[in-house]
Amino acid sequence: MATRNRTLLFRKHRDALKSVRIPAISSPQSTSSRGGGGPVIELVSTSLLNPNRSYAPLSTDDPGNSSRVPNAINVGLPPAWVDLSEEISANVQRARTKMAELAKAHAKALMPSFGDGKEDQHTIETLTHEITDLIKRSEKRLRRLSASGPSEDSNVRKNVQRSIATDLQNLSVELRKKQSTYLKRLRLQKEGQDGVDLEINLNGGKSRYEDDDLDNMVFNEHQMAKLKKSEAFTVEREKEIQQVVESVNELAQIMKDLSVLVIDQGTIVDRIDYNIQNVATTVEDGLKQLQKAERTQKKGGMVMCATVLVIMCFVMLVLLIIKEIIL
Amino acid sequence: MVVTSSARDYFNRILQDISGMKVLILDSQTVGVVSVVYSQSELLQKGVFLVELVDSISKSSESMSHLKAIYFLRPTSENIQFLGRQLASPRFGEYHLFFSNILKDTQIHILADSDEQEVVQQVQEFYADFVAIDPYHFTFHVPSHYIYMLPAVVDPSTVQRFCDRVVDGLAAVFLALKRRPVIRYQRTSDIAKRIAQEASKLMYQEESGLFDFRRMEVSPLLLVIDRRDDPVTPLLNQWTYQAMVHELIGIEDNKVDLKSIGKFPNDQEEVVLSSEQDPFFKVNMYENFGDIGMNIKRMVDEFQQVSESNQNIQTIEDMAKFVDNYPEYRKMHGNVTKHVTLVTEMSKIVDERKLMSVSQTEQELACNGGQGAAFEAVTNLLNNESVSDLDRLRLVMLYALRYEKDSPVQLMQLFNKLASRSAKYKPGLVQFLLKQAGVDKRMGDLFGNRDLMNIARNMARGLKGVENVYTQHQPLLFQIMESIVKGRLRDVDYPFVGNHYQQGRPQDVIIFIVGGTTYEESRSVALQNANNTGIRFILGGSSVLNSKRFLRDLEEAQRVARSSTTVV
Numbered sequence: 001m002a003t004r005n006r007t008l009l010f011r012k013h014r015d016a017l018k019s020v021r022i023p024a025i026s027s028p029q030s031t032s033s034r035g036g037g038g039p040v041i042e043l044v045s046t047s048l049l050n051p052n053r054s055y056a057p058l059s060t061d062d063p064g065n066s067s068r069v070p071n072a073i074n075v076g077l078p079p080a081w082v083d084l085s086e087e088i089s090a091n092v093q094r095a096r097t098k099m100a101e102l103a104k105a106h107a108k109a110l111m112p113s114f115g116d117g118k119e120d121q122h123t124i125e126t127l128t129h130e131i132t133d134l135i136k137r138s139e140k141r142l143r144r145l146s147a148s149g150p151s152e153d154s155n156v157r158k159n160v161q162r163s164i165a166t167d168l169q170n171l172s173v174e175l176r177k178k179q180s181t182y183l184k185r186l187r188l189q190k191e192g193q194d195g196v197d198l199e200i201n202l203n204g205g206k207s208r209y210e211d212d213d214l215d216n217m218v219f220n221e222h223q224m225a226k227l228k229k230s231e232a233f234t235v236e237r238e239k240e241i242q243q244v245v246e247s248v249n250e251l252a253q254i255m256k257d258l259s260v261l262v263i264d265q266g267t268i269v270d271r272i273d274y275n276i277q278n279v280a281t282t283v284e285d286g287l288k289q290l291q292k293a294e295r296t297q298k299k300g301g302m303v304m305c306a307t308v309l310v311i312m313c314f315v316m317l318v319l320l321i322i323k324e325i326i327l
Numbered sequence: 328m329v330v331t332s333s334a335r336d337y338f339n340r341i342l343q344d345i346s347g348m349k350v351l352i353l354d355s356q357t358v359g360v361v362s363v364v365y366s367q368s369e370l371l372q373k374g375v376f377l378v379e380l381v382d383s384i385s386k387s388s389e390s391m392s393h394l395k396a397i398y399f400l401r402p403t404s405e406n407i408q409f410l411g412r413q414l415a416s417p418r419f420g421e422y423h424l425f426f427s428n429i430l431k432d433t434q435i436h437i438l439a440d441s442d443e444q445e446v447v448q449q450v451q452e453f454y455a456d457f458v459a460i461d462p463y464h465f466t467f468h469v470p471s472h473y474i475y476m477l478p479a480v481v482d483p484s485t486v487q488r489f490c491d492r493v494v495d496g497l498a499a500v501f502l503a504l505k506r507r508p509v510i511r512y513q514r515t516s517d518i519a520k521r522i523a524q525e526a527s528k529l530m531y532q533e534e535s536g537l538f539d540f541r542r543m544e545v546s547p548l549l550l551v552i553d554r555r556d557d558p559v560t561p562l563l564n565q566w567t568y569q570a571m572v573h574e575l576i577g578i579e580d581n582k583v584d585l586k587s588i589g590k591f592p593n594d595q596e597e598v599v600l601s602s603e604q605d606p607f608f609k610v611n612m613y614e615n616f617g618d619i620g621m622n623i624k625r626m627v628d629e630f631q632q633v634s635e636s637n638q639n640i641q642t643i644e645d646m647a648k649f650v651d652n653y654p655e656y657r658k659m660h661g662n663v664t665k666h667v668t669l670v671t672e673m674s675k676i677v678d679e680r681k682l683m684s685v686s687q688t689e690q691e692l693a694c695n696g697g698q699g700a701a702f703e704a705v706t707n708l709l710n711n712e713s714v715s716d717l718d719r720l721r722l723v724m725l726y727a728l729r730y731e732k733d734s735p736v737q738l739m740q741l742f743n744k745l746a747s748r749s750a751k752y753k754p755g756l757v758q759f760l761l762k763q764a765g766v767d768k769r770m771g772d773l774f775g776n777r778d779l780m781n782i783a784r785n786m787a788r789g790l791k792g793v794e795n796v797y798t799q800h801q802p803l804l805f806q807i808m809e810s811i812v813k814g815r816l817r818d819v820d821y822p823f824v825g826n827h828y829q830q831g832r833p834q835d836v837i838i839f840i841v842g843g844t845t846y847e848e849s850r851s852v853a854l855q856n857a858n859n860t861g862i863r864f865i866l867g868g869s870s871v872l873n874s875k876r877f878l879r880d881l882e883e884a885q886r887v888a889r890s891s892t893t894v895v
Contacts, residue, residue: 001336002502004452004537006430013439014447021443078393082348152387156348156376156394163371169654176651252650259657263368266604267661268597271582272370272378273362276353 079153081145085160088138088145092167095134099174102127106182110189125243128179132250135172139254142168142261165261172254179247190233328835328863330459331603333503334364337455341397341425342373350377350394350419352384354406356468357399357427359458359580363601381409384418392420401456402426407434411441422447427456428495429534456499457867460581461602463856464849467496469869473883475518475842476555476763481891490518493869494525497549497839500867501530507538508549508837510824511816515770516553519841523551527824547835548811550821554842554872555764556771557803559693559728561845561877562721564686566797568619569612570846572600572669574873575676578846588672598665607662613850615798616673623666630663684708685718686797692725693774693800695785701726702737709744716749720756721874727757729774731766756878759885770820771803781806804838804848804866805855811836812860837865843876844868 105127109120145161263270297303338361342349351370353361358380370378381400396419400406414422424438424447435450457465469492471485479486501508507530512523526549530538554561565574576583581601585591602609607626611619637649637656649656677683688704705722708714723745727738746752762768775781793799810816814832823829840848844866852866870876 001333001340002454002505002537002540003337003340004429006435006450006452007448009432010435010439010447010450013436014442014445017440018443082393152377152379152389152391156350156391159371159376160348162368163374163376166368166371173651173654180648180651255650255653259654262654263371264658264661265366265368266599266601266658267594268582268599269594270366270368271362271599272353272365272367273358273580273582274597275367276358276378276380 081157084141084145085164088141088164089167091134091138091141092164092171095131095138095171098127098131098134099171099178102131102175103178106178110182110185124182128175128247131171131175132247135168135175135254136250138164138168139257162261162263165258166263169255169258169262172258176247328504328865329462330457330465330500330503330865331364331462334360334455334457334459337453337503338365341399341423341453342370342375345395345397345423347374348394349373349375350379350391350396351375352379352381352396352398352400354381354400354403356401357455359468360427360455361399363458363460363581364603366604381406381413385409385413388416388418390418392418394419395421395423397423397425399425399427399453399455402428402430402434404434407437411437414438414441414447415443417444417446419446424450425453426451428452428454428499429537454499454502457496457503458580460871461849461853463852463863463865464844465500465865465867466844466871467492467867467869469493472843472870473880473887475553475869476880476884477888477891478517479521481887486518489869490522490525493522493839493841494529497522497526497837497867498529498534500837501547501549502537504547504835505540506543506547506835507531507540508547509827509829509833510549510551511821511827512551512824513553513556513770514820514822515768516555516841519551519553522839522841523549523824526551527827545831545834546829547837548829548833550807550811550816550836550838552807552821552838552840554840554868554877556769557773558760558764558877559725559773560800560802560804560847561843561872562724562874563689563693563800563847564682564718564721564874565847566616566686566795567613567847567850568608568616569600570850571616571673573846573871575673576669577873577875578871583669585668585672588676591668594661595664595668598669600669605662607666613853615795619670623670626663627667630659633659679713680715680718681711681713682718685714685722688722689725690796690799692722692729695788698730698733701730702734702741705741706744709741709748716751717874717878719745719749720752720878724757724760727761728764728766731761753882753885756881756885759888760881763881763884771806773803800847802845802848802851804840805851807838808836808852808855808864812862832862834861835863835865837867840866840868842868842880843870843872845872 102124105120105124109124142161142164145157145164268274351361367378375397377394381398398410400410410424422442430450430452438447438450457467459465469489471489474482474485474489477486510523510527512519514520565571569578572578572583576585576588578600581599583598583600584596585598586596599605600608600612602612607622611622614622633656636645637652640646640649685708688701688708691704692701705726708722709719723741726741730738742757745757746754772778772781775785807816811832838852849866852864855864872880
């Protein structure tokens with residue numbers, strides 16, 4: 001695909017016109033403020049949502065830039081909600097790295113090992129809890145991002161919300177999938193093991209059973225051992241099921257809340273032109289509403305009442321003091 | 328050479344180099360260009376958190392300097408003015424300007440003059456100036472579309488604007504594909520000749536540096552033809568999915584607006600029919616109505632199975648599976664609802680307007696059948712109360728186009744009957760059509776009764792019988808494509824511009840129809856491409872027609888022609 005860069009031509013014209021328009025006054029103040037303005041904007045904007053990106057200046061400014069129109073430099077600091085969104089994105093990033101760790105822990109736990117495997121279980125549990133925590137916290141904070149009243153800023157906020165909501169939903173779906181595959185494989189493994197054990201026990205029991213009474217006690221011992229083992233197994237199964245139920249509940253709740261925010265791909269809501277139309281109408285409506293609100297507030301009975309009450313209070317106070325003095 | 332991916336690549340390039348939070352500003356034409364190939368969720372992924380139109384963004388003045396502004400506009404003087412004003416009092420931290428076509432030097436001057444704060448970081452030309460609705464089908468949105476039917480003397484400035492828009496758009500298509508074509512045009516059409524010559528001037532003389540791409544062995548071919556050589560295709564009723572939806576309801580930039588045909592719940596008022604995003608549509612868009620019904624039924628059955636199993640949650644595992652699959656389930660539900668709604672509505676319309684019998688007569692008029700039988704059929708339908716005015720008009724037009732010279736008396740009878748039956752009929756419209764696209768004006772063998780080969784072929788087809796009466800029509804475009812494949816496109820009929828010449832067969836062909844394309848023709852192109860003959864065809868037009876739009880153009884042209892003082 002062909003493109004053509006006209007920036008050089010543009011800059012040439014711009015510089016030529018500038019030198020014609022404003023005679024060059026080079027003063028250390030203006031250049032330093034100019035220099036300060038540029039990188040400040042740069043820093044602010046690159047730090048948003050991309051903490052890993054290295055700071056690289058976008059444009060090469062000619063050092064020969066002279067003074068500009070005074071009210072030019074809008075060293076705009078982003079509004080406060082940007083910090084919030086940045087925080088949430090950092091959380092999402094952390095959750096992602098933990099997911100990678102979890103995948104590794106799953107793989108390790110599934111490998112046949114001589115040890116107890118309790119350690120691996122523990123790490124898996126903690127990791128899963130941490131990730132679910134992160135997701136829950138991010139989701140709670142995400143709600144604070146929504147703004148009231150239609151304005152361009154609120155549209156930006158809404159879109160930032162949607163984007164983060166999509167990330168969160170993908171994360172939770174991924175987590176669920178990893179968990180379920182892990183549990184499935186674990187169950188297969190365990191049943192394999194216990195199946196074999198059970199068989200051995202059964203055979204052992206059978207052979208012993210045919211012997212005389214003395215062996216009954218031994219048989220009972222074996223039976224007891226078998227019972228204990230299956231008991232322990234059931235308890236463990238129950239615990240696992242509890243865990244699964246809990247995490248399913250949590251994530252279901254999160255999914256439900258998020259699905260309101262997330263855009264369904266391929267539908268009309270995912271179309272840029274549809275969203276622009278809606279923005280136009282809501283901004284216009286919003287303007288009308290604001291104007292209406294302003295008018296009613298100005299006429300505002302409320303303000304009058306409040307002032308009257310305050311004055312009355314003062315009057316009462318004064319009367320009280322006078323009464324005290326007189327008496 | 329696929330137009331949708333070319334357009335997408337442009338936008339990927341624009342968005343990938345700019346980091347941080349962005350706002351994308353478009354104009355009313357580029358909105359369509361972007362919306363068909365890029366979705367809102369993809370924009371969000373790339374960090375674009377606000378999309379605005381260039382004229383509405385000037386209305387507010389809150390400063391949002393934490394955002395970087397990306398402008399993607401057509402280089403019109405109006406846009407340059409807007410942009411100039413916004414650069415003079417900038418609201419955003421940085422400005423990146425992208426234009427969808429070639430900038431004039433004066434425009435760059437104006438922009439440079441306004442950029443006192445030096446907020447502009449780059450000015451680029453990214454030639455995505457066409458609406459890529461399907462992989463092998465693009466269109467423009469040209470205002471005053473009807474003007475192509477009138478000679479230039481009637482309204483020279485509007486005709487010039489029309490030609491400029493088309494030439495700019497074609498240039499953008501070839502720049503996006505990085506090729507410079509050999510140009511041929513339809514001899515009998517003045518406007519096609521004019522567009523071909525102006526395009527050639529632009530690509531070979533004015534901006535020859537820009538178009539100087541690496542020459543492959545065979546240059547691609549740009550063929551500019553006129554809608555009026557095949558006026559039958561836009562008038563016919565359609566029975567393949569995409570064409571049918573456009574004919575009965577209307578598709579605009581791959582969106583279908585259902586509000587015009589009834590009341591629907593909020594989320595089904597407008598739906599998206601895009602072959603890139605909807606796999607069911609991609610498979611079924613060229614299938615005929617009966618097959619679609621079966622396929623939709625199958626899809627509904629599958630969906631019912633899935634939803635039954637979802638309701639049958641007994642174990643915890645089932646619960647877990649349900650929560651996992653919920654997004655997929657929701658998407659499937661939306662898709663099924665969409666297609667079922669569309670097909671239901673279309674069935675209703677078919678029943679109301681008795682389109683089965685109307686369309687059968689139409690197809691017979693267009694393809695075969697004798698004159699006497701045709702006259703009788705048309706008269707019967709005209710007398711039928713439940714046939715709508717639009718359909719009556721179409722039938723008479725098709726009859727007139729076919730049997731123009733055969734029996735003038737009967738033709739007059741039909742005109743009179745039409746005028747008496749249809750209250751809204753603008754008298755003389757059919758005659759106007761005949762003047763524009765009658766048998767004297769047409770070059771191609773539209774009804775297969777001029778060329779000996781075609782007559783033979785028609786007879787053979789008549790003997791063999793057709794698979795489906797309703798889809799037997801082949802647009803004239805099909806014959807043109809066949810001739811190109813065989814290397815037998817006659818120079819006499821489709822001459823080369825200037826001193827262009829082509830040795831052998833081209834490998835890529837772009838056919839541009841001045842006056843608009845139809846979805847039936849784009850289907851023909853897609854099926855031809857699937858045949859793998861070694862030649863790839865792309866179809867483009869100044870709009871996408873259905874019968875209502877074509878008739879509207881005719882009416883507008885007739886009105887202007889009548890009111891102008893020069894004799895048409």
